[in-house]
Amino acid sequence: MGEHFLSMRQVGFAYPGAPVVVSGVDWQMPAGTIHCLLGRSGCGKSTLLKLAAGLLLPDTGSVMLEGMPLRGPGPLTGFVFQAPTLLEWLNVIDNVLLPVSLQRKPDAADRAHAHSLLKELGLDGMQARYPQQLSGGQQSRVAIARALLTRPSLLLMDEPFAALDALTREELQVSLLEVCRQHESSVLFVTHDIAEAVYLADRVAVMDKGRLIFEQDIVLSRPRPPDVRHGEQFNAICARLRQVMAANDGVSLLRQGQS
Amino acid sequence: MSVRFWRSPGIWSLLLLFALVIAWEWAVAAFAWSQLVLPAPSVVAVSLWKGLASGYFWPHIVQTSIEVVAGLALGGLFGFACGLMLGESAFGRRVFMPYVVASQVVPKLALAPLLTVWLGFGTLPMVVITALVCFFPLLESTMTGIAQAHPSRLELFRMLGATRWQTLWRLKVPTGLPAILAGLRMAVVLALVGAVVGEFIGSSQGLGALIIAAQGSMDTPLMFAVLILITLLGWLFYLAVLWLQKKLLHPYIITQGSKES
Numbered sequence: 001m002g003e004h005f006l007s008m009r010q011v012g013f014a015y016p017g018a019p020v021v022v023s024g025v026d027w028q029m030p031a032g033t034i035h036c037l038l039g040r041s042g043c044g045k046s047t048l049l050k051l052a053a054g055l056l057l058p059d060t061g062s063v064m065l066e067g068m069p070l071r072g073p074g075p076l077t078g079f080v081f082q083a084p085t086l087l088e089w090l091n092v093i094d095n096v097l098l099p100v101s102l103q104r105k106p107d108a109a110d111r112a113h114a115h116s117l118l119k120e121l122g123l124d125g126m127q128a129r130y131p132q133q134l135s136g137g138q139q140s141r142v143a144i145a146r147a148l149l150t151r152p153s154l155l156l157m158d159e160p161f162a163a164l165d166a167l168t169r170e171e172l173q174v175s176l177l178e179v180c181r182q183h184e185s186s187v188l189f190v191t192h193d194i195a196e197a198v199y200l201a202d203r204v205a206v207m208d209k210g211r212l213i214f215e216q217d218i219v220l221s222r223p224r225p226p227d228v229r230h231g232e233q234f235n236a237i238c239a240r241l242r243q244v245m246a247a248n249d250g251v252s253l254l255r256q257g258q259s
Numbered sequence: 260m261s262v263r264f265w266r267s268p269g270i271w272s273l274l275l276l277f278a279l280v281i282a283w284e285w286a287v288a289a290f291a292w293s294q295l296v297l298p299a300p301s302v303v304a305v306s307l308w309k310g311l312a313s314g315y316f317w318p319h320i321v322q323t324s325i326e327v328v329a330g331l332a333l334g335g336l337f338g339f340a341c342g343l344m345l346g347e348s349a350f351g352r353r354v355f356m357p358y359v360v361a362s363q364v365v366p367k368l369a370l371a372p373l374l375t376v377w378l379g380f381g382t383l384p385m386v387v388i389t390a391l392v393c394f395f396p397l398l399e400s401t402m403t404g405i406a407q408a409h410p411s412r413l414e415l416f417r418m419l420g421a422t423r424w425q426t427l428w429r430l431k432v433p434t435g436l437p438a439i440l441a442g443l444r445m446a447v448v449l450a451l452v453g454a455v456v457g458e459f460i461g462s463s464q465g466l467g468a469l470i471i472a473a474q475g476s477m478d479t480p481l482m483f484a485v486l487i488l489i490t491l492l493g494w495l496f497y498l499a500v501l502w503l504q505k506k507l508l509h510p511y512i513i514t515q516g517s518k519e520s
Contacts, residue, residue, distance in 0.1 A: 055414055079418045082412045089433045089510045098417045102429070130513045 005031035006052060006154060009123055010061035013051055021047045022210045025061070029232075031153070034180060034187040036197035038241065039098065039207035045190045046082070046158050047222070048207065050186055053079050053156050070249055078147035080157040084139035086131040086146075092118070093127040096145045110149075117145040120179055137168035144176065148183060155187045173199055174226050181223065194241050206244050214244045284460050286474035298480040320467040320488060326382060326454040328446075330389020334448055338394040339439070342401025347427065352402075359398065369407040375461035385457045385465065392453035393446040400442025404435020437511060440504045447500045451493045466492070468497060 006029040013022040021044040029035050032214040039045045050056045051063055054073045057101050065077070086095045097106045097115040106114075115248060118201075121141040131139055140160055147155055161169040173196060180187055197204045198218055206214040218237060220228055228234055266269060280300045287299040288300045294302060310316040330335075341359075345352045367388060374384035416426045432439075458467025466489050473481040 050414075053418060055417060073418045073420065075420065077418070079415065081415060083411060085409070085412045085415045087412070087430070089436070091510070102416075102419050102421045102425055130510045132511075132513050206310065 004028040005066060006188065007064040008048075008052070009064075011048070011051060011058045011063060012060035013047060013056060013058050015173055020210055022051065022058075023208075025212055027205065027212065029186060029188065031186050032184050033060065033202045034177075034189060036201035036204045037188065037190045037207055038095055038192070038194060038197045038204055039190075040192060040245065043207045044210040045207045049156050049188065049190050052154075053077055055079075058223045062063050075150055076153050078150065078152035078155045080140075080143050080147045080160045081156070082158050082160065082162060084131070084136075084143040084160075086142055088131050090144055091127065091128075092123065092129050092131070092134070095131065095142055098146060098147055099131075099150045102109065114145070114149060117148055120182065121145050121175055122160050122166065133256075135168075136164050137172060140164065140172055141175065144179065148179065148185070151183070153186060156183050157187060162192070169193075169196065170226060170229070177222075177224060194238050194245070195229060195234075198234060198237050198241065199224065204241065206241060208245075214241075216241070260381050265351070287406075295477060298415060300354045302480045303483040303487070304336075306368065306478075306480040307487060310481070310484055315467075315483075316488060319464060319469045319485075320375040320492065321468050322343065322382070322462075323454050323458070323467070323489075326385040326389050326457070327450045327492075329382075330454060331388045331393050331447060331450045333386065334390030334391065334393030334450075335443060337390065338352070338397030338442075338446075339401050341394075342398040342439075343432075344403040345430070359395070363395045368453070368460070371457050371460040380461060380463065381471065382464075384405060384461055385454055388457040389450050389453040393448045396446040396449065397439070400438050401435065404438030404442075405431035406435075407438065408434045428436040437508060440500075440507065444500050444504070447496045451489065451496060455489055462501075 006027070008025055008027040008190060011022060011025040011027075012020060014020040025048060027035075032195075037045045037048060047056065051058055052065075052070075054063075054065075054070045054077065057071070087098070090098070092112055093111070094101070096118065098108045100106045100225070115127070118127065121144060123138060123141055126134065127137065131142070134142065143160065147157075161172050164172065176187075177200065179185070186237075187200075189197070189200055198220075201218050203215065203217050205212045216237070218231065220231075220237075267480045267481075271502070284299050284301060287297060298306075306473060335482040370391070371384065374387055378387065405427070412430055412434075413426065416430050439519055454465065455467035455470075458465040459471055466485050469485045470482055473479070473485065
């Protein structure tokens with residue numbers, strides 16, 4: 001178990017009084033990898049991410065982080081939410097410093113670190129702006145910088161770019177890969193966008209009705225230049241995943257494979 | 260004068276005021292109404308000027324202002340604190356809300372005679388009445404305001420290991436601040452009404468008491484003069500709250516338009 005950084009075994013979860021959202025999920029993630037969880041809206045992928053974060057605790061099975069059972073949200077994990085959850089009454093730098101300022105008064109080193117993160121994410125000179133003065137893409141960048149501030153070993157991202165236009169989304173994917181490479185971060189990334197999953201991930205899992213129905217290693221080499229997206233291999237992987245997602249459940253897919 | 264001048268709504272507001280005053284002056288003369296019923300604006304203006312110049316009004320203005328400020332501070336802070344507590348505790352809400360609502364349905368001004376029995380004549384009972392009037396708007400707006408924090412932000416604060424106290428002060432209160440200030444805006448207007456009507460009943464000082472005194476001496480122009488003073492005072496308080504709101508909400512109201520690049 002030690003070799004896997006994040007390990008989920010037979011994880012199941014249901015909100016009280018509601019049908020099961022996640023069931024029988026097995027998922028292992030080695031350190032330093034990027035895994036994408038792909039699925040349609042309402043398939044339970046955000047819930048699975050919250051289970052990985054410790055925001056929810058599984059009804060059945062176990063979630064282990066660095067060999068320890070996860071009992072709640074901890075400092076090892078950074079979370080980037082669906083909508084950039086920036087606080088509009090704080091400027092950019094104070095938003096980024098929030099994880100520290102909730103624990104203690106940020107010192108010069110914290111500020112320097114926040115500045116360097118903003119710089120890496122292309123937000124140099126924006127420290128004094130307020131969130132409403134930023135574009136959607138810039139807000140997402142600030143949210144990523146905030147999640148990275150505490151140097152988390154695991155970054156969990158819940159469709160962070162879903163609300164952005166296609167071009168901005170692609171730019172952010174490139175930035176994210178670059179930042180992850182520099183920080184050697186492990187990332188679990190939830191998305192409904194096939195191309196996004198394939199471009200970012202070392203491994204993609206497809207989720208449907210609370211179960212993982214398909215897993216695939218993405219063999220594209222790294223670093224991945226943006227035009228990888230137009231390659232034949234890339235498109236072949238995307239087509240395969242689309243086929244899996246379009247099939248309603250794992251059983252029909254299996255039949256397809258056999259015929 | 261330029262076209263822009265005539266398009267300014269402020270100018271038209273002022274012109275309307277002049278028109279109304281002139282019509283009033285004319286009507287009083289034309290229908291020969293008694294000064295006891297409706298004094299002409301010119302007569303009211305003289306009465307107002309005399310009162311201000313002789314220093315007769317000032318102690319009353321100060322008295323009412325003290326009541327409004329002290330009552331607003333006391334009732335507002337207490338309402339804010341109770342709003343935080345009830346907003347945080349669903350159990351507390353279920354236990355206390357019926358009593359809070361009941362206390363609001365009682366016309367608080369009807370308590371003025373009782374309060375003068377308990378606390379005597381003077382400033383204190385008026386401050387207490389004003390505070391009672393201000394309490395509810397702040398309680399209500401604080402309670403609803405802090406409940407508006409978005410679930411994903413609450414999760415963010417959980418992720419970051421924030422304590423309940425931090426989540427309250429650094430997420431819920433700032434989120435609710437616009438609503439809380441809207442409550443304060445309501446409270447400041449009600450505070451003046453509370454103070455003045457309280458003075459009708461149980462005070463010999465203040466603008467409300469002055470109206471009763473004017474009624475006793477059948478001095479209708481004085482009554483109108485005091486009404487104008489009350490209006491101006493209320494306006495001033497309201498503007499002060501607007502200024503405070505603008506200061507506190509500065510980061511909230513910056514828009515895309517003020518982007519520098």
